[in-house]
Amino acid sequence: MEPVRVNLGPRSYDIRFAGDLGSFADFVRLSVPRAKLALVVADTHTERHATTVRDALESVGLRTGMAVVPSGESSKSLAEFGKLLDALADLPADRQTAVVAVGGGVVGDLAGFAAAAYNRGLPLVMVPTTLLSMVDSSVGGKTGINHAKGKNLIGAFHQPAGVWIDPAFLGTLPDREFRSGLAEVVKYGVIQDAEFFAWQEANAAAILARDLEAVRYLVAKSCRLKADVVEQDEREETGLRAILNYGHTFAHAFETVGGYGAWLHGEAVAAGMVCASRLAEKLGRIPADVTERQVKLLTAFGLPLHPKAEWPIEPMIDVMRRDKKAAAGRLRFVLPTRMGHVELVDGVPEDLVREVLC
Amino acid sequence: MEPVRVNLGPRSYDIRFAGDLGSFADFVRLSVPRAKLALVVADTHTERHATTVRDALESVGLRTGMAVVPSGESSKSLAEFGKLLDALADLPADRQTAVVAVGGGVVGDLAGFAAAAYNRGLPLVMVPTTLLSMVDSSVGGKTGINHAKGKNLIGAFHQPAGVWIDPAFLGTLPDREFRSGLAEVVKYGVIQDAEFFAWQEANAAAILARDLEAVRYLVAKSCRLKADVVEQDEREETGLRAILNYGHTFAHAFETVGGYGAWLHGEAVAAGMVCASRLAEKLGRIPADVTERQVKLLTAFGLPLHPKAEWPIEPMIDVMRRDKKAAAGRLRFVLPTRMGHVELVDGVPEDLVREVLC
Ligand SMILES: NC(=O)c1ccc[n+]([C@@H]2O[C@H](COP(=O)([O-])OP(=O)(O)OC[C@H]3O[C@@H](n4cnc5c(N)ncnc54)[C@H](O)[C@@H]3O)[C@@H](O)[C@H]2O)c1
Ligand SMILES: NC(=O)c1ccc[n+]([C@@H]2O[C@H](COP(=O)([O-])OP(=O)(O)OC[C@H]3O[C@@H](n4cnc5c(N)ncnc54)[C@H](O)[C@@H]3O)[C@@H](O)[C@H]2O)c1
Ligand SMILES: [Zn+2]
Ligand SMILES: [Zn+2]
Numbered sequence: 001m002e003p004v005r006v007n008l009g010p011r012s013y014d015i016r017f018a019g020d021l022g023s024f025a026d027f028v029r030l031s032v033p034r035a036k037l038a039l040v041v042a043d044t045h046t047e048r049h050a051t052t053v054r055d056a057l058e059s060v061g062l063r064t065g066m067a068v069v070p071s072g073e074s075s076k077s078l079a080e081f082g083k084l085l086d087a088l089a090d091l092p093a094d095r096q097t098a099v100v101a102v103g104g105g106v107v108g109d110l111a112g113f114a115a116a117a118y119n120r121g122l123p124l125v126m127v128p129t130t131l132l133s134m135v136d137s138s139v140g141g142k143t144g145i146n147h148a149k150g151k152n153l154i155g156a157f158h159q160p161a162g163v164w165i166d167p168a169f170l171g172t173l174p175d176r177e178f179r180s181g182l183a184e185v186v187k188y189g190v191i192q193d194a195e196f197f198a199w200q201e202a203n204a205a206a207i208l209a210r211d212l213e214a215v216r217y218l219v220a221k222s223c224r225l226k227a228d229v230v231e232q233d234e235r236e237e238t239g240l241r242a243i244l245n246y247g248h249t250f251a252h253a254f255e256t257v258g259g260y261g262a263w264l265h266g267e268a269v270a271a272g273m274v275c276a277s278r279l280a281e282k283l284g285r286i287p288a289d290v291t292e293r294q295v296k297l298l299t300a301f302g303l304p305l306h307p308k309a310e311w312p313i314e315p316m317i318d319v320m321r322r323d324k325k326a327a328a329g330r331l332r333f334v335l336p337t338r339m340g341h342v343e344l345v346d347g348v349p350e351d352l353v354r355e356v357l358c
Numbered sequence: 359m360e361p362v363r364v365n366l367g368p369r370s371y372d373i374r375f376a377g378d379l380g381s382f383a384d385f386v387r388l389s390v391p392r393a394k395l396a397l398v399v400a401d402t403h404t405e406r407h408a409t410t411v412r413d414a415l416e417s418v419g420l421r422t423g424m425a426v427v428p429s430g431e432s433s434k435s436l437a438e439f440g441k442l443l444d445a446l447a448d449l450p451a452d453r454q455t456a457v458v459a460v461g462g463g464v465v466g467d468l469a470g471f472a473a474a475a476y477n478r479g480l481p482l483v484m485v486p487t488t489l490l491s492m493v494d495s496s497v498g499g500k501t502g503i504n505h506a507k508g509k510n511l512i513g514a515f516h517q518p519a520g521v522w523i524d525p526a527f528l529g530t531l532p533d534r535e536f537r538s539g540l541a542e543v544v545k546y547g548v549i550q551d552a553e554f555f556a557w558q559e560a561n562a563a564a565i566l567a568r569d570l571e572a573v574r575y576l577v578a579k580s581c582r583l584k585a586d587v588v589e590q591d592e593r594e595e596t597g598l599r600a601i602l603n604y605g606h607t608f609a610h611a612f613e614t615v616g617g618y619g620a621w622l623h624g625e626a627v628a629a630g631m632v633c634a635s636r637l638a639e640k641l642g643r644i645p646a647d648v649t650e651r652q653v654k655l656l657t658a659f660g661l662p663l664h665p666k667a668e669w670p671i672e673p674m675i676d677v678m679r680r681d682k683k684a685a686a687g688r689l690r691f692v693l694p695t696r697m698g699h700v701e702l703v704d705g706v707p708e709d710l711v712r713e714v715l716c
Contacts (some may be wrong), residue, residue, distance in 0.1 A: 078443075082436050089507035117475075117512045120502065121593075144478065149447035154475045156514060235479075 001220050002240035006139065006227040010233055011159040015139065015223050017216060018166035024053075025060045031162025032123045035098040037091055038064045041084060041111035042102045043071040046129045049169050050102040053127055057100065065091050068301060069110065073260060076110050076145040078154070084114035088122070098123045100159070104130035104177075109152070110142030117157030123161040129169040131181025135188075135222035138163050140230040154276075157235050163223075167215045180266030182207070182301045183247075185218055187273060188225040190294060191246045194340030196221055201293065204300040243342050246334040249323050253316040254307050260263035263304070270303035278356040279348065280335040290339050313357050317350060359578050364585040367593055369517040373497065373581050375574060376524035383418045386456075389520025390481045393456040395449055396422045399442065399469035400460045401429040404487045407527050408460040409486055415458065423449050427468065431618060434468050434503040438511070442472035446480070449461050456481045456519070458538060462488035462535075467510070470501030474516035475530065481519040489539025490624060493546075493580035493677035496521050498588045507692075515593050521581075525573045538624030540565065540659045541605075543576055548652060549604045552698030554579055559651065562658040590595050601700050604692040605631030607681050609715040611674040621662070628661035636714040637706065638693040639648040648697050675708060 004015040016027050028035075038057050042050030047068050055062050067087040091097065099115035099122050101108045108126055115124040123193040126245065127140040144155020170178065191198030199217075206214040226244070233240040254263060258271030263271075277291040297304055307316070320331055331348045362373040373386050386393075396415050400408030405426050412422050425445040427433040427710045449455065457473035457480050459466045466484055473482040484496040502513020527534065546557025557575075558565065564572040584602070591598040608630030611622060621629075635649040653663055666675070678689055 052613060078436070078440050080596055085436075085505060085512055089505050089511065092507065116512060120500070120513050120515055142478070147443060147447055153447065153477060154443055155478050156475060342656060 004220055004223045004227060007231050008141075008159060009181070011141075011234075013160055013162050015163040015165060015220075015227075017220065018164065018168065019216075024056045024164060024166075027162060027164050028057060028060050028062070028125070031125060032096070032098040035062060035123060036094040037093060037097040037101050038062045038125075039084075039088055039091060039093065039097065040064055040066045040100045040102060041069070041107055041114075042066070043069050043075065043104075043107050045071045045172075046103040046169075048106065048172070049127075051130050053100060053102050062098075068302055069107065069303065071106070073106060073146065075106055076152075078109055078145060078147075081114055081117075081145055084111060085118060086339075088114065088118050093118060093122060095119055096123070098125050100125045100127060100148075102127040102129060104128065104133045108133050108137050109142070109144050109155070112158055112160070113145055113155050116143050116156035121158065124158060126160045126163040127169075128163070128165060130173055131170060131178050131219075132184060133171075134165050134167075135181060136184045136226065138165075139223050139226045141234065159234075165219055167210075167212060167219065167225075170210060170215065172352045176264065177208070179208075179302050180264035183266035183270040183273070183298070183303055185222050186224050186294065186297055186301070187244075187246055187269065189272065190277075190336055190339065191243050191334070192225045192228070192340060193221075193344045196225070197293070197339055204252055204297065219241075239344070242344055243334055246336075246342050247276050249320055249333055250275045250316075252323060253319040254311070256319045257311050257315045258308060263309070267304050270298045270301075271306055274305045275307075275356045276296065276333055276335055279333060279352055280337075280345075280357065282352045283335070283345070283348070285345075286336050288339060290336055293339065307357060313354060316357060317353060320353065359574055362578055362581045362585060362604075363515075366499075366517060366591050367492055369499075369592075370674065371518055371520050372580075373521040373523060373585075376522065376526065377574075379636065382414045382522060382524075385520060385522050385555070386415060386418050386420070386483070389483060390454070390456040393420060393452060393481060394453040395453065396420045396458050396483075397446055397449060397455065398424045398458045398460060399427070399465055399472075400424070401427050401433065401462075401465050402463040403429045403530075404465065404527075406530070407485075407487055411458060411460050420456075425500075427465065429464070429662070431464060431504065434466055434510075436503060436505075438468055439472055439475075439503050442469060443476060446472065446476050451480060451528040453477055454481070456483055458483045458485060458586060460485040460487060461492045462486065466491050466495050467501050467513070468503060470516055470518070471503055471513050474501055474514035477518065482484050482516060484518045484521040485527075486523060487538050487691055488531055489528060489577075490542060492523050492544045492577045493539060495586065496523075497581050497584045499592065517592075523577060523581075525570060525577065526617075528568065528573065533620065536568070537566075537660050538622035540547060541624035541628040541631070541656070541661055543580050544652065544655055544659070545602075545604055545627065546580050548631065548635075548694055549601050549692070549700045550583045550698060551579075552696075554583070555651070555655070555697055559655055562655065566659065597702070600702055601692055604694075605629075605634050607678055607689075607691055608633045608665075608674075610681060611677040612669070614677045615669050615673045616666060620666075622693075625662050628656045629664055632656065632663045633665075633714045634691055637691060637710060638695075638703075640710045640713065641693070641703070641706070643703075644694050648694055651697065665715060671712055674715060675711060678711065 101111035128138040141159035147153040251268035254268040456490040459469035499517040505511040610624035612626040
């Protein structure tokens with residue numbers, strides 16, 4: 001597997017895969033050549049993998065510290081952020097000290113923000129351990145924590161110096177987490193790459209069985225597709241990055257009304273994509289089979305297709321109206337035009353949105 | 359007075375002066391054209407000026423909130439940072455909401471970091487009210503807070519959308535604070551502009567009397583000189599920005615050994631410049647009169663020329679050895695080569711450093 005190069009001028013970096021030519025040691029020397037010290041950050045479920053990473057860092061001659069946060073979304077807090085800063089100060093970190101995030105999106109987002117803020121920017125190495133973090137959160141430079149009033153409300157753009165993907169780390173990942181990550185993989189197919197979508201249809205069984213070659217291919221392909229978008233809109237300024245939100249306006253409403261915790265993020269995204277695709281049908285933008293193919297693939301992946309019947313519809317509409325992507329209360333969605341392509345559509349009538357939620 | 363343009367590509371901005379053609383209202387419409395909301399941040403000593411600014415913002419149609427932090431360095435803390443984020447969330451801020459910092463470097467650094475982090479970047483307007491913040495901290499995009507283990511250890515580069523300088527706000531500034539700010543002004547002359555240094559010598563009395571034209575000229579000139587450096591090294595990557603640290607390696611040692619609070623920052627910088635200049639003499643880099651002119655001007659400004667006799671020398675040397683600018687324990691200083699020009703000098707013998715401290 002070739003490394004995936006993310007081209008961002010002076011902030012360019014490689015996503016490398018374990019098992020290819022070149023070891024973790026080479027990766028570290030290439031991506032953070034001047035680091036003598038590293039703070040490895042993990043959560044309680046990834047501590048074991050972090051120890052492996054830590055040993056590998058020490059074998060290349062780095063001195064390391066380790067910080068373990070409780071697993072779960074609530075660690076993306078100002079309090080845990082402060083503790084990581086304390087851990088860096090205790091090392092003590094210098095300007096070349098690497099922050100090495102070993103975990104899912106929670107660890108990556110939190111440790112990434114600490115790396116962004118300490119000394120106004122330390123080199124960050126991402127070692128994602130969930131499928132979601134391998135295909136999504138480790139790529140693109142968004143870091144941050146939550147605020148009582150909003151998810152990911154506090155943070156920074158801080159591109160990693162390198163991303164190391166070892167699919168072996170997925171060995172301990174619960175099945176539901178793995179399937180949830182697949183929703184974002186399906187998304188890349190729908191928004192950017194019809195061939196990749198077809199590949200997933202043809203290889204659904206191998207993917208679910210976590211066949212190593214299938215997983216490596218789908219992770220690399222997903223990283224490449226996300227990188228293509230990020231390269232054109234690094235800081236969410238041109239609007240292009242919005243296509244990554246396919247299914248997410250609905251998902252956000254499901255997560256809010258269902259309560260965080262009812263569904264994993266990918267589960268909400270799966271049902272959100274089906275709703276968005278149905279909406280595109282109602283607007284006459286796509287034929288029914290574009291939706292049907294998504295329904296089939298998501299079903300194969302064991303993902304939900306519809307919000308739970310007990311969730312009330314009006315509060316969901318309210319959330320969508322307040323969505324950051326909604327301009328002045330008019331509903332706005334990323335909708336498919338054909339398999340492999342989406343567009344931002346403004347001023348969608350609320351009635352149609354209600355219909356796809358029913 | 360022409361506005362001072364800071365050229366940083368898409369992050370360019372103007373520093374504008376009250377009393378010129380164009381009002382504060384015009385400035386706000388130009389610098390944050392899409393803002394409908396603003397959070398005005400002040401400390402207990404600048405609250406009055408902040409109220410003036412707030413009224414002006416409301417008269418242009420912005421809805422405002424106000425957050426007042428205790429005056430003093432201890433407000434540059436994670437706790438106050440968290441409170442500002444809460445205040446922004448309570449507004450609630452959207453992506454266009456402006457953060458307007460009305461105060462000295464403490465308010466600017468703290469509010470600037472909150473603006474950088476909230477939503478990964480809100481537009482920031484600086485309204486400096488101390489001489490130091492007018493000539494130094496409001497220009498350049500460094501924001502941040504302190505950590506028990508180090509000053510300004512946590513932060514972000516976040517360029518303001520605009521800087522508004524109203525010398526009338528200096529009316530309430532204590533004399534000692536005003537004179538302390540002058541140390542940085544003297545610094546710009548020594549490191550970048552011999553003519554500006556000579557102008558200060560010729561106008562010392564008018565400056566100390568806070569003659570309005572003299573103050574406007576010296577603030578604008580200082581902003582221009584700092585902007586020249588920042589434009590060439592926005593994120594402290596090329597090393598050029600290091601020249602701004604003239605006198606600061608010594609100053610940092612004085613502040614640490616004397617205890618923060620014994621001296622104001624500019625007082626430490628004044629004595630630090632004299633030490634650095636004497637060091638350059640001892641190294642045969644400049645004739646004695648370059649130092650003597652600084653001594654005379656700083657004396658006229660009522661600033662100290664020498665560390666206090668009771669401060670022990672070895673701890674000061676220790677601090678300098680640990681300085682971020684010191685490479686591998688070898689002492690490194692920014693030293694004059696002639697009036698208006700400095701160089702980074704590496705591997706300075708400790709004995710000479712001891713001599714200039716005695
Ligand atoms: N920065 C971005 O661009 C971006 C993009 C998408 C999502 N996110 C963020 O990512 C987070 C979600 O990421 P996630 O789904 O990886 O969640 P997560 O980090 O909470 O991981 C999910 C669960 O799996 C556990 N886990 C992780 N790796 C494991 C492994 N190898 N074996 C066993 N257990 C393991 C974790 O401890 C956790 O309990 C959210 O906070 C979201 O906001 C960020
Ligand atoms: N970001 C940068 O590039 C940069 C550069 C230099 C210094 N700094 C930071 O700036 C801070 C020092 O700035 P400062 O000297 O302005 O300190 P400050 O903000 O603490 O102000 C000094 C004192 O004057 C008071 N004050 C401010 N304006 C007043 C006014 N108009 N009338 C009456 N009182 C007033 C303040 O309340 C405070 O008591 C330090 O934290 C330093 O680290 C930052
Ligand atoms: Zn997502
Ligand atoms: Zn200074």
